[in-house]
Amino acid sequence: MASAKTEEFSTDEQALAAFAKALSHPARIAILKILAEKNACVCGNIVEVMPLAQSTVSQHLKELKNAGFIKGTIDGPKSCYCINTDAIETILENFNQLFATLKTKNETNCC
Amino acid sequence: MASAKTEEFSTDEQALAAFAKALSHPARIAILKILAEKNACVCGNIVEVMPLAQSTVSQHLKELKNAGFIKGTIDGPKSCYCINTDAIETILENFNQLFATLKTKNETNCC
DNA sequence: AATATTTATCGTATTTGTACGATAATATAA
DNA sequence: TTATATTATCGTACAAATACGATAAATATT
Numbered sequence: 001m002a003s004a005k006t007e008e009f010s011t012d013e014q015a016l017a018a019f020a021k022a023l024s025h026p027a028r029i030a031i032l033k034i035l036a037e038k039n040a041c042v043c044g045n046i047v048e049v050m051p052l053a054q055s056t057v058s059q060h061l062k063e064l065k066n067a068g069f070i071k072g073t074i075d076g077p078k079s080c081y082c083i084n085t086d087a088i089e090t091i092l093e094n095f096n097q098l099f100a101t102l103k104t105k106n107e108t109n110c111c
Numbered sequence: 112m113a114s115a116k117t118e119e120f121s122t123d124e125q126a127l128a129a130f131a132k133a134l135s136h137p138a139r140i141a142i143l144k145i146l147a148e149k150n151a152c153v154c155g156n157i158v159e160v161m162p163l164a165q166s167t168v169s170q171h172l173k174e175l176k177n178a179g180f181i182k183g184t185i186d187g188p189k190s191c192y193c194i195n196t197d198a199i200e201t202i203l204e205n206f207n208q209l210f211a212t213l214k215t216k217n218e219t220n221c222c
Numbered sequence: 223a224a225t226a227t228t229t230a231t232c233g234t235a236t237t238t239g240t241a242c243g244a245t246a247a248t249a250t251a252a
Numbered sequence: 253t254t255a256t257a258t259t260a261t262c263g264t265a266c267a268a269a270t271a272c273g274a275t276a277a278a279t280a281t282t
Contacts, residue, residue: 024131073221077247078259111182185279
């Protein structure tokens with residue numbers, strides 16, 4: 001029974017977990033970096049640089065898009081992706097909020 | 112063939128992906144929050160609060176420990192966990208570095 | 223020594239993720 | 253219209269994650 005009990009947790013926790021999941025594969029982090037670096041939105045150019053098949057890269061792009069990290073527009077037969085700057089800001093706030101909580105120095109620790 | 116081609120990517124990307132993976136489940140985020148909130152390091156007390164079986168919670172704790180987020184010490188028959196404050200600092204820097212890259216506003220975007 | 227308590231690990235079932243090739247879908251170019 | 257180029261989706265195979273019950277391991281207590 002691995003029936004993903006995610007619904008048992010708070011909305012905030014689920015959202016942050018979803019963001020983290022999008023970043024939980026080095027390929028997706030690499031894609032994000034590429035998109036941030038290139039001043040134009042590459043599309044199939046990503047595939048050339050990545051050590052993965054075209055279909056796999058497409059899958060990763062889809063996940064990044066679903067999680068909100070990137071946007072995509074159709075440009076002729078090509079697809080053009082880019083960083084969703086506004087969303088990134090929100091996602092960063094989510095992470096920062098967690099880390100702020102975790103950094104609360106605790107003097108009475110047992111380890 | 113889902114033979115995890117993680118080794119094809121940079122060490123930085125692999126490390127960050129591993130950190131993100133540790134945060135990719137709401138249960139683990141919840142556990143981190145609990146550990147941060149309690150002024151003493153709870154152990155089996157976590158199980159009481161979580162909607163999961165003891166063995167499952169233990170698994171999640173192990174993953175958080177492996178990723179470096181928490182430390183654990185044995186205290187009699189009990190196990191005592193707490194936030195690894197130093198590690199959290201480093202992990203946060205890793206995330207911040209990525210987000211800094213992603214936030215680099217790009218004027219020549221196609222979408 | 224025997225029992226109770228607490229936690230980690232094992233075995234297992236199920237779900238999800240990862241990756242690829244093949245193919246469909248879409249739009250441009252000839 | 254036909255061919256070409258690009259990308260998304262489908263089908264599939266395998267790997268990894270998730271969850272639980274059962275049990276082992278370690279220590280405290282009686």
